[in-house]
Amino acid sequence: MDDTRPLFQQIAEQIEDSIIDGSLPGETRAPSTNELAAFHRINQATAANGINKLVADGLLYKKRGVGMFVTAGARDKLVQRRRDAFGESYIAPLLAEAKRLEMDADDVKKMIDNWRDEE
Template sequence: MKDDGRPLFLQIAEQIENAIIDGSLPEETRVPSTNELAAFHRINPATAANGISRLVADGLLYKRRGIGMFVARGARDLLLERRRESFGRTYIAPLLTEAHKLGMDAEDLKKMIDFWREDQP
């Protein structure tokens, strides 16, 4: 795990969330155990357990007694909805505020987005 200033358990949770979103951990798939995560990342198993517990509390994972933790049905859709909402708050709302200050309308923004999209490799 890289030290990005956030608690390690949050980084573990986000890593699993990202795997759910990108499809590498499909719904109803077993996720690595806390001991497997701890060994892989060289962290305390309790830290990994905190990350897993957070995902269980959020309804993204569930436990099958004696087998392990699994990705819940609907987890990907739930994560996509949350991330889109967060994206809107973090990026779109400030973008619209700044565009308004600059006297830009939706068409101006679309042209700018198209310009920058074409400029990407």
């Protein structure tokens, strides 16, 4: 954990990443606050804040006496949320700059295809 963002937010994002990549599928047990705190060597309250953020977002739920679990459909919800954020962060500025450069959608698509082919 070496990001400038708060630790609880980093914890939440790591769990989100695990949900998206499928290593934490729906209806499976998520790491506990104790496990997260021990693994990352952080305060349990900080780990709990990360978990609570995911509960508030509807991505995790608690089974009393058993632990926290990934909600069904959490992956789809996260993918859609990140796609929306991707559009706002990358596509909108890309299209604004393309417009300033007098490029149309076909020009942008060709440029993307060329960059992809080079990789």
